[in-house]
Amino acid sequence: MTVLSRTRDKAEDARALGAADLLATTDDAEPAKATGRFDLVLDAIPAPHDLAPLLRLLALDGTLSVVGYPREVQLQLMHLTYGRKNLSSSGTGGTKHTAELLEFAAGHGITADVEVLPSSRVDEALARLQKGDVRYRFVLDLSDLDD
Known part of the structure; x- marks a missing residue:
């Protein structure tokens, strides 16, 4: 597994979580060397962004699964056509499925790295x-x- 991140400062965390490598997406040389390398890319970016650089990382018949930004995106279909690439997304799940997901995660020791703040510090x-x-x-x- 390879983690995609804007910078290399998360490389140690990525390895601690089981990743073999980290690819810095803002370093033009790294994504260029990884063109066509992955069968699956999970896109968890929670903001508008260009999908083309992620699609270039996919191998023949690879899949980009967008799970972070369930809104409108711009896409040139040729980015899918070259290499017979696939684009998928996740459903939002709703309350029932979210509860099932949390139960599954708790039962399998799956946690998330988060920083907790009191709501009174929302501006911060x-x-x-x-x-x-x-x-x-x-x-x-x-x-x-x-x-």
């Missing part, structure tokens, strides 16, 4: 998100709203 969280100063994901603890 938004400012840090804007700056890209978040290590993986924020979770807002709403228990301070009970006061």
